[in-house]
Amino acid sequence: MTRSASSHARFVSLSASPCRKGNRANLPAAFAKITYDSAYLKLYYPAEFYCALLNNWPMGFYPPAVIIGDARRHGIPVLPIDVNRSRSACTVEGRSVRIGYRYVRGIGETDYEAIDVAAEAGPFQSLHDFCRRTRLGKDAVANLIDVGAFDSLGLPRRQLLWQLPEALKAARDDEIAGLVVVSRNPPLHEPTPIEEARADYHVLGLPASHHVMEFYRARLDEMRVLTCVELSELPHGSWVRVAGVVICRQAPGTARGHVFLTIEDETALGNVIIRPKVYAEYRLTIRHQLVLIVEGRLQNQDGSVSVLAKRVDSLNPEFTEGLFVRSFR
Known part of the structure; x- marks a missing residue:
């Protein structure tokens, strides 16, 4: 066996059992292996690497906002919450990471499980359809609107917030989505980029759109x-x-x-x-x-x-x- 092969075999042996009684030399080897594995994943599977960090937080030294910033600086887009794409945990979409519902303030485990189950029946067609199928409370849905989770449905956020009370009432009454009559919307200005960022930090605790x-x-x-x-x-x-x-x-x-x-x-x-x-x-x-x-x-x-x-x-x-x-x- 060559010297390099012998050293590698010893490294693997030490790192495989870091807590062996009386062998403190195992700990540096164990940390070295974790560092090597992390670097390998970050280099060859970056989207999966950052997604796993976000899904296992709280952990480590840095908050989610820093993890997201590092991902973007390394060419990995971090996508915002979307009712027809997000799931309870963060997910990988190609070379991108999609933020999961777990990061939304006011949504608990029962809520995001309900969203995941409802999503299996097909895409949400409207705000009322989402409210009817998930039965989430007003604050939780309002937070989702604030961070742009319904943007893909084509309606402005302020308009959706205006419609929310009627959508929740219709959902409680089990009205059919196509028969719901929404009152006329007053003129509402769209949130500015800084207002969107403020909502991201307030609801998610991280910069989904702007630093x-x-x-x-x-x-x-x-x-x-x-x-x-x-x-x-x-x-x-x-x-x-x-x-x-x-x-x-x-x-x-x-x-x-x-x-x-x-x-x-x-x-x-x-x-x-x-x-x-x-x-x-x-x-x-x-x-x-x-x-x-x-x-x-x-x-x-x-x-x-x-x-x-x-x-x-x-x-x-x-x-x-x-x-x-x-x-x-």
């Missing part, structure tokens, strides 16, 4: 704030400004008062290092604000990119509900 930072890019460009992906193109030591949603705050006990942030904009993740004196000066902003503008010195060496913060300000976005931050000490 929150997209709406502030023009303003940030005027302020000469860079995107996270642009940081890697600049030389070490450059003075930079970058902005993003705070994904994670870390203050390890071994870091001697240093705080580490992970932020995300519409292009990538970014790393921020905050020294104790800077943290003391901007403590309230760092601890309580969800979208930050960071100014400082760029550290770009050996493929590792971060910003050593000297100033931290809040962007004060129009909405923050649904944004998710993890804090560790």
Whole structure:
């Protein structure tokens, strides 16, 4: 047996039984195998990889919004909820991932199981048809309308919300869909992109259509704030400004008062290092604000990119509900 073959055989043996009593060497091998398997799936089966992560959340380090952002940056479209395509869990459609009903606020296990069963009888033809066959409550259906689940039926969202009470009443009375008379709709304006994004974050907790930072890019460009992906193109030591949603705050006990942030904009993740004196000066902003503008010195060496913060300000976005931050000490 060659040396390489022998090493591979030992790796497989160790990783196959990571918890063997008294053999701590097994654990690194087990983690190495998990890392290798994950990298293999992400490279060769990316849609299935991201779909599985979303279906097994909560797990790991990153919230669903970050998983979706990473999928899109790697060329995997993430499709919104659709009453005639979505199922309770997220699903794979070709090289895309379709968001599942489990992510909709106000819909429980009984509800999305009812939708799955009703969908087996054929496509939903109208809002009333959906209400009649699923028997979901008003809040659950309204949330589905808000995130565009009925867009494929061809009616505007505000019009559907106007029709919802009558559709629910007709469903309770078991009226035939074709015989339901809907009252005349008043003139209703369609939701703006930022209103759609607000609904996505509020109902789903993730960006099904737009990343929150997209709406502030023009303003940030005027302020000469860079995107996270642009940081890697600049030389070490450059003075930079970058902005993003705070994904994670870390203050390890071994870091001697240093705080580490992970932020995300519409292009990538970014790393921020905050020294104790800077943290003391901007403590309230760092601890309580969800979208930050960071100014400082760029550290770009050996493929590792971060910003050593000297100033931290809040962007004060129009909405923050649904944004998710993890804090560790």
